[in-house]
Amino acid sequence: MRLARPVMLATAALTMSAAALAGPNPATTLTEQSNAEWLRKLPFADRADFEDARRGLVARFPERTIRNAEGKVVWDFDAYAFEAAADAPRTVNPSLWRLAQLNNEAGLFKVTDRVYQVRGADLANMNIIEGDTGLIIIDTLLTAETARASLDLYYAHRPRKPVLAVIYTHSHVDHFGGVRGIVNEADVKSGKVEILAPHGFMEEAVSENVLAGNAMSRRAQYMYGTQLPKTATGQVDTGLGKATARGTMTLLAPTTLITKAIDTRRIDGIDFEFQLTPGTEAPAEMNVYLPQFRTLCIAENAVRTQHNVLTLRGAQVRDAKGWSYFLAQSLLRYGERTDVLIGQHHWPTWGRERIVEMLSDQRDMYAYLNDQALRLMNQGYTPLDIADQLKTLPQPLASKWYARDYYGSVSHNVRAVYQRYMGFYDGNPAHLNPLPPEQTAQKTIEWMGGADAVLGKMREAYARGEYRWVSQIGSQLVFADPANNAARALQADALEQLGYQSENATWRNIYLTGAQELRDGVLQPGVGATSSSDLIRALTVPNFFDYLAVRLNADKAAGKTVTLNWQFTDLRQRYAMTLRNSALTYVAETQHAQPTATVTLTKATLDQISLKQLTLPQAMQSGAIRIDGNPQAVAGLFGMLDNFDPNFNIVTPHGYRK
Ligand SMILES: [Zn+2]
Numbered sequence: 001m002r003l004a005r006p007v008m009l010a011t012a013a014l015t016m017s018a019a020a021l022a023g024p025n026p027a028t029t030l031t032e033q034s035n036a037e038w039l040r041k042l043p044f045a046d047r048a049d050f051e052d053a054r055r056g057l058v059a060r061f062p063e064r065t066i067r068n069a070e071g072k073v074v075w076d077f078d079a080y081a082f083e084a085a086a087d088a089p090r091t092v093n094p095s096l097w098r099l100a101q102l103n104n105e106a107g108l109f110k111v112t113d114r115v116y117q118v119r120g121a122d123l124a125n126m127n128i129i130e131g132d133t134g135l136i137i138i139d140t141l142l143t144a145e146t147a148r149a150s151l152d153l154y155y156a157h158r159p160r161k162p163v164l165a166v167i168y169t170h171s172h173v174d175h176f177g178g179v180r181g182i183v184n185e186a187d188v189k190s191g192k193v194e195i196l197a198p199h200g201f202m203e204e205a206v207s208e209n210v211l212a213g214n215a216m217s218r219r220a221q222y223m224y225g226t227q228l229p230k231t232a233t234g235q236v237d238t239g240l241g242k243a244t245a246r247g248t249m250t251l252l253a254p255t256t257l258i259t260k261a262i263d264t265r266r267i268d269g270i271d272f273e274f275q276l277t278p279g280t281e282a283p284a285e286m287n288v289y290l291p292q293f294r295t296l297c298i299a300e301n302a303v304r305t306q307h308n309v310l311t312l313r314g315a316q317v318r319d320a321k322g323w324s325y326f327l328a329q330s331l332l333r334y335g336e337r338t339d340v341l342i343g344q345h346h347w348p349t350w351g352r353e354r355i356v357e358m359l360s361d362q363r364d365m366y367a368y369l370n371d372q373a374l375r376l377m378n379q380g381y382t383p384l385d386i387a388d389q390l391k392t393l394p395q396p397l398a399s400k401w402y403a404r405d406y407y408g409s410v411s412h413n414v415r416a417v418y419q420r421y422m423g424f425y426d427g428n429p430a431h432l433n434p435l436p437p438e439q440t441a442q443k444t445i446e447w448m449g450g451a452d453a454v455l456g457k458m459r460e461a462y463a464r465g466e467y468r469w470v471s472q473i474g475s476q477l478v479f480a481d482p483a484n485n486a487a488r489a490l491q492a493d494a495l496e497q498l499g500y501q502s503e504n505a506t507w508r509n510i511y512l513t514g515a516q517e518l519r520d521g522v523l524q525p526g527v528g529a530t531s532s533s534d535l536i537r538a539l540t541v542p543n544f545f546d547y548l549a550v551r552l553n554a555d556k557a558a559g560k561t562v563t564l565n566w567q568f569t570d571l572r573q574r575y576a577m578t579l580r581n582s583a584l585t586y587v588a589e590t591q592h593a594q595p596t597a598t599v600t601l602t603k604a605t606l607d608q609i610s611l612k613q614l615t616l617p618q619a620m621q622s623g624a625i626r627i628d629g630n631p632q633a634v635a636g637l638f639g640m641l642d643n644f645d646p647n648f649n650i651v652t653p654h655g656y657r658k
Pocket of ligand 1: 124172174175300344345
């Protein structure tokens with residue numbers, strides 16, 4: 001998975017709005033019936049996953065929490081103790097409940113000789129390979145605190161050998177963010193610790209979420225349910241694991257990049273074969289095969305859920321066809337020589353036949369989603385038609401637990417395929433230039449006979465269990481008049497029942513967060529988004545300039561022309577920047593002949609400003625930034641930049657404040 005860049009520290013200190021509407025509600029009878037039907041739809045008697053999720057258990061974590069240096073809890077192993085109940089509560093889809101229980105198995109596990117795995121201490125897994133004299137760690141979790149605790153658990157039960165190498169399987173932060181918890185930078189610099197990563201890792205790790213970072217992190221709150229209580233009426237899972245850990249995200253740059261499609265290396269007596277899988281689950285990703293242990297680490301390319309072709313917090317659409325292609329290659333290359341399959345989320349699979357079946361199924365799943373969406377698209381169907389036609393995967397694939405809709409879903413993945421090939425416009429001229437949301441809502445409600453008439457019909461539809469429709473029309477009512485508390489309450493009720501019925505963990509979190517915000521308003525997350533100074537420092541100057549351009553307020557910049565020469569003395573880089581027509585552009589390795597001003601500084605100073613350790617005026621005063629030419633030019637440009645609201649509205653009109 002990929003988190004949006006600044007992960008919020010969801011502390012308990014929340015500012016509640018004054019008049020919160022009631023909730024949560026119990027499941028309605030219709031929801032209860034819907035959830036009960038799932039018990040007949042899927043093979044719940046098959047308990048093999050539970051055996052596998054507990055197989056090889058060496059030890060549970062000795063403490064019930066993981067804490068940071070200040071003693072604050074960053075991970076709580078008891079948060080989901082309520083999931084021990086065998087039967088799903090009425091407010092949770094039984095298929096999701098089953099996965100939630102499986103993901104709650106935390107501890108150190110022996111996978112096979114010299115291969116260990118720590119699971120359940122963060123969203124992802126840490127795999128530990130025992131070399132001849134030290135350890136090779138595959139992925140380091142999201143935060144330094146959970147990574148440290150995971151390695152400590154290993155050391156409590158196995159010989160205390162040094163970490164000699166770290167492998168990042170891919171460029172998503174839940175797989176590298178904890179690196180400083182298990183190795184120190186000096187050992188990496190001196191060559192004592194090698195860090196291996198796939199080609200393109202750093203660029204993707206730091207840049208993927210910069211330009212859209214604020215919007216992505218706001219929507220990630222919905223997707224992961226970070227503001228929801230962990231209860232049977234709240235957040236129960238994320239599909240890939242229990243939750244995203246709090247704590248400190250870090251990054252140490254790789255020392256060795258894998259650039260060949262297939263690359264073999266020996267590290268501390270262990271043979272590694274790397275299979276690059278670019279443009280799959282992540283732009284930079286690789287699988288790792290260990291021939292001596294007949295073990296294949298499939299990174300995040302195959303997990304025990306249908307994965308996302310498009311993650312709902314927002315991202316660029318992934319290539320389901322390419323993903324399928326690389327799984328086929330893995331299967332062909334390693335299938336017959338693999339006795340155990342490990343991944344960076346969920347539990348392992350043992351046995352060659354089962355592994356071949358699982359990889360074949362995963363290959364087929366992404367190919368099916370891609371090709372069937374395209375087939376129907378070429379038949380003239382639009383995204384919602386396609387999602388409605390392709391409700392599930394074909395049998396028997398649809399009955400495989402690892403193909404279920406816990407994280408990705410058929411519904412949103414096939415729409416994502418449409419988006420990848422065709423974009424936002426479905427071809428219907430009526431959808432080319434419709435009125436914006438509030439105007440549409442106001443006119444629709446007025447033409448439907450006014451808010452009270454609509455509300456009456458909504459109540460009837462709610463009683464019939466038409467929750468999708470009620471939430472759709474409820475959104476119109478709320479956008480027509482966000483102060484209409486009856487509308488907000490009823491829409492919240494409908495979203496909540498949809499959440500209770502959803503098999504998909506991210507859909508559940510999204511529905512329930514929507515209900516929460518309709519009832520209580522937008523909760524203000526506790527201040528102190530996890531420090532990611534490593535990530536800021538890893539940004540290139542072009543990354544920084546691109547982000548400045550995104551923050552430029554076109555109205556404030558209207559009619560202004562500025563030319564700036566930038567000189568970074570430590571990097572020996574020069575840039576010519578131009579503000580013109582409310583657009584900020586730049587060219588590297590050149591300078592304007594007659595600039596408005598020339599700015600001379602170091603990248604380190606720029607990082608300090610980005611990290612808010614230094615203001616622009618302070619830097620100018622201290623001489624850390626030298627400006628030749630018009631001194632107002634730089635301050636003027638920074639004065640035209642927007643600051644983004646991390647808590648912008650989603651279920652109510654933009655800018656509305658209760
Ligand atoms: Zn992940």
